[in-house]
Amino acid sequence: MTSDRPDLAVPTATYRLQLQPDFPFAAAAAAVPYLASLGVSHLHLSPVLEAVPGSAHGYDVVDHARVREELGGEEGLRALAATARGHGLGLVVDIVPNHMAMVPRHNRALWEVLREGPGSPYARWFDIDWDAQGGQVLLPVLGRPVGEELGHLVVDGDVLRYHDHAFPLREGTGDLPLPRLLDAQWYRPVWWRLARTELNYRRFFSISELIGVRVEDPEVFDATHGKILQLLHEGVVDGLRIDHPDGLADPDGYLRRLHEATGGRWTVVEKILSDGERLPASWPVAGTTGYDALRHIDGLFTDPAGAGELAGLYRRFAAPQTDRGGNWPATARRAAYKVLTHELAAETDRLTRVAARLCAGSADPALRDRAPWALRTALEELLVRLRVYRPYASGDAAAVVTEEAAEEARRAFVVPEEGEAVDLVRGLLLGPAGVDAVLAEFRARFAQTASALRAKSVEDTAFYRYVPLLSATEVGGEPGRRGVSPQDFHAYCARVQRDWPVTGTVVSTHDTKRSADVRAALAVLTECPERWAALLAELTPEAGAAVPDGQLAWAAWQTVFGLGPADTERVQQALLKHVREAGLYTSWTEQEPPYEEAVAAFVAAGPCGAPGERVAAFRDVLRAHIRANVLGTALVHLTMPGVPDLYQGTEGEYRALVDPDNRRPVRFPPEPCAAHGDELGEDDKGDKGDKVTLTAAALRLRARRPEVFGAGAAYAPLPAEGTAADHCLAFTRSGRVVTAVTRLSLRLAEAGGWGETRLPLPPGRWADVLDPGREFEGHVRVADLFAPLPVALLERAGEG
Structure with missing residues (x-):
């Protein structure tokens, strides 16, 4: 470059x-x-x-x-x-x-389109279906049906106003009576609830306030x-x-x-x-x-067996008899159906219309006589079975829209002949590109709908319904995969160094549902699942408020364990977003105040009340193991292949929940604040200092030795030897730097510790970057290497 x-x-x-x-x-x-x-x-x-x-x-x-x-x-x-x-x-x-903001009074290009219609030079900017809704852009801004809102629609010169909304009037229409004036525009203000099924412009996911750009x-x-x-x-x-x-x-x-x-x-x-x-x-x-890196790093510090046990305990504690949320594949599939038929109903309709137009206008008799309902069903059944976000023109679409998915999709049809619509749709997606404009539009819209579906159904719905381990339900996560072995992690890093050596890597972002340090704490629960479930069985009856539902209670207790002591309102807001995203008992568009009030009462009386103090005490018992995960996550992130991106404030211990909690301004140099734990105890403040020191040392080493970490660098696993070898994850960078971290430290302690487990270092003397007075060579005892901290960063002596 x-x-x-x-x-x-x-x-x-x-x-x-x-x-x-x-x-x-x-x-x-x-x-x-x-x-x-x-x-x-x-x-x-x-x-x-x-x-x-x-x-x-x-x-x-x-x-x-x-x-x-x-x-x-x-x-x-x-x-x-x-x-x-x-x-x-x-x-x-x-x-x-x-996308751009759907706010005409600030978006000049959009203003001109609404004023001049498809003849505007800006009309090509936006992905609008002018053939739908009578050639008017649907604007879902009204609080009630238009007949009940006419008194709030006011003509002001050449502008139509509705509360704080403003829209341009088409030339020559300003003197018309209001109903006729509305009919004469290139847009139609409507009740906001119509957006779900009637919208005729592409948007960002299901957010009608963001219009797609071409x-x-x-x-x-x-x-x-x-x-x-x-x-x-x-x-x-x-x-x-x-x-x-x-x-x-x-x-x-x-x-x-x-x-x-x-x-x-x-x-x-x-x-x-x-x-x-x-x-x-x-x-x-x-x-x-870097979300792929996040998934692999988090997995390193998750005990697979314990995660499986935790899932079983969760099902007994929380999941309804209908298994809504007790099984990951079923939860994800059910969420996908719900999103397609509700939040993305308008997008599914538009895709179906394109498919029907493609079939009706085809010269191929095999495409004729296809009912729109059959095409829609085939599209829905294929979309919910995609295991990735979308197909690409440069990729193999058959690897995304698989024959296995098609076989399952056909079973949705009672009459086998009607199930042929699945093969027809799949053939359109997999066939030669050609020059047909409608076919190109169909493939593009299928891919765009697939992408929106994956984001909304998995990350914004299913991740809030399937909650045995909250740290696994992260952006880019795979809750069905329990943990990442050291061997799989090394293989991943080798691929990154070979194929994408300067890719980005992250562990916390503005979009993560929980910061890395919160997830690091939660991962410890996979090492003590029975103790955690027993604690919750005692605490939930002590909450002093009715438990709204078992899934919410399980998630709420995990939230305060991962976060540590926190302001009640802060936790309530995060869990209110949790239950609305889950959409099981309330949602953003169909809110149920009694249920939401019960959630707030439970959080205040339980996780943030007196019972929550016992969670804090349990967390304190596990503090050393949480610290090992926090520091291990940070060091692996900072020294693995790729370019690490640090989110603001995360150089020190940073505990944050989903946005907007994680988007608050930070002070520099960062100090403990509401976004990352103003209730830190003295021991926690020491841990925060450890992380700052470690982060600065690793970053300065990268800056000083870019050839060790960059595109021409090398990555190699460094296996430990001994009974506790699996608890030491180590690797070298270009034979000049060694990273070693402790994983699953609670299991390690229960097994008796490191004993005589050793880490064979490459030839030469190795200096501790965090404590230059310490040097090692040969087969070093891991217990000695990790004496001051549960992690180590070494540089070949004499090269610093």
């Missing part, structure tokens, strides 16, 4: 900052000296382009041509870049190609990427993170065009790889943002 600044072409480590009005460019610039001293090479900024005023995240872009004024504008961004350069740091920026169109690409490319070419920005490429019609083509436009700058994509899935080799990117 090339860069105008060769020293910043590829990061050695990045540090993610969540920009928002309360943490603008100036605040980021003030943090630069500290972050440079920490040892990172680049700041990783959340989206910097103009967004909806007040946005706390920036993914709701309204203008691609301007840097966000609330953050300090382009002048502020350039000043931040100059400050960063002065301290040897570069900038990596998060960009959002898939960056597959070269003119749209140029218009929406011009400012970012200017900042790249002028040296203000050095690399890119691409948000949600799976939502695009043609990720392959988009990434090729972007690579050419950037001159090959370091770019990673937010691509969530399922277990066993590989990133398309043809993509001209450095790799992913």
